Amino acid sequence: MDRGQTQGERKRAEEESTEGASTSSLVSPKATGVGSGPYDVFLSFRGLDTRNTFTDHLYHSLIKAGTVPFCVFRDENNIPIGEKFDSEIFNAIVQSKISIPIISENYASSKWCLRELVHIMDRKKSASHIVLPIFYKVAPSDVRHLKGNFGNAFHSSRKHFDEKDIQEGQRALNEVSYLNGWESQKIADGHEGKLIERVVETVISKLREDFQLDVPEQLVGLDDRMKEIMNWIDNPSINARMIGIYGMGGIGKTTLAKCIYNQLSNKFVHVASFQMFEKLPGAMEV
Incomplete structure (x- = not known):
């Protein structure tokens, strides 16, 4: 943190680093036999990049898929007063069968998004947790090597992070970059509707493996x-x-x-x- 930063600037920087991490948006009761816990899908995303656009379209497509509604966890800024932000989020990841990190240009500029991703990747190692990453207008290689605009966003924000967040965040970003996911600009020439269709089809297929x-x-x-x-x-x-x-x-x-x-x-x-x-x-x- 720069010594010359005012208290107001520090507060704004902290708010920007936490905005966009995922909080609960449960829209329907849990249907018996779907998923492995209270949630079927956990969406991790940077609100500044995709909250009102791609993530919103994907969310509504998921909850409308099939005749048995999916329970999807996403950011709606509605954690109950008195609840700790991190415990609410991390419990949702543990209780979900599938996590979909939407890795966008400014994803790594949020320490909360990085913490979500760390927990998601750790969960993948220790349990039958499915991770389906979407590289939204970024290349997996830029995520892996922290290059391009993605890398610039991370490096410009790391002064606000703890050393643990930096090290574990880099490790999680490297791991997720090697997973088989979707690059938004390579699916149907960047047509997001087609990408969302493919994601929904894959989620349906993964969840029905329980049957x-x-x-x-x-x-x-x-x-x-x-x-x-x-x-x-x-x-x-x-x-x-x-x-x-x-x-x-x-x-x-x-x-x-x-x-x-x-x-x-x-x-x-x-x-x-x-x-x-x-x-x-x-x-x-x-």
């Missing part, structure tokens, strides 16, 4: 039957169709039905009602 049925890892003799049924299913038709699997006990009817279900589940909106057919001994209907 996958257990089947043996080593299966013998099911491939040909699977291909035959899937070819029939994939054949376009304007009419509803039914699949009946029958035969003597012990020949693998239930296992075949589970395999078909696992392969088809991501294509259906009403996954919960689709899953109930596992309870019918040796039978499955679609």
Whole structure:
């Protein structure tokens, strides 16, 4: 901190460094079977860059996806009075299945965004936490090496950070830069609507993995039957169709039905009602 800085300047700098970190915006009750905790998705973003634009569009697309609403945690500046900011945020990360850090130009200029990212990356190592980064108008290499406008934003703000925030923040930025995510300017020539569609599709797919049925890892003799049924299913038709699997006990009817279900589940909106057919001994209907 420069000695010549006035108290007002220091206060403004602190406010700027905390603005944009994520606080709770729970819009619907938790639906049984979706995600692994109170939240399905945690959005980490720099409010100055994307709060009213990309992040807002992504948030509303996520909560409207499918018939079972997703519970999404994002910044709305509504942490209850008396609650500690950091504990509220970090608990939300722990209780979420997926984190989506939206790495924008000024993301690393906020110590709170850096702390969120550190917690997200630590959570990824210690649990089955999914991290889907979006590099919003920045290159992963600039995030990794702290170069370009992204690096300039970080270096110009680091005087307001603790040494621990600097070291851990750099480590988290380096780690997230190597993850398989999306570069906004490389998706559909920068058309953000297409990018949001892809993100939502991926989130839906990841969350529905919770509905996958257990089947043996080593299966013998099911491939040909699977291909035959899937070819029939994939054949376009304007009419509803039914699949009946029958035969003597012990020949693998239930296992075949589970395999078909696992392969088809991501294509259906009403996954919960689709899953109930596992309870019918040796039978499955679609």
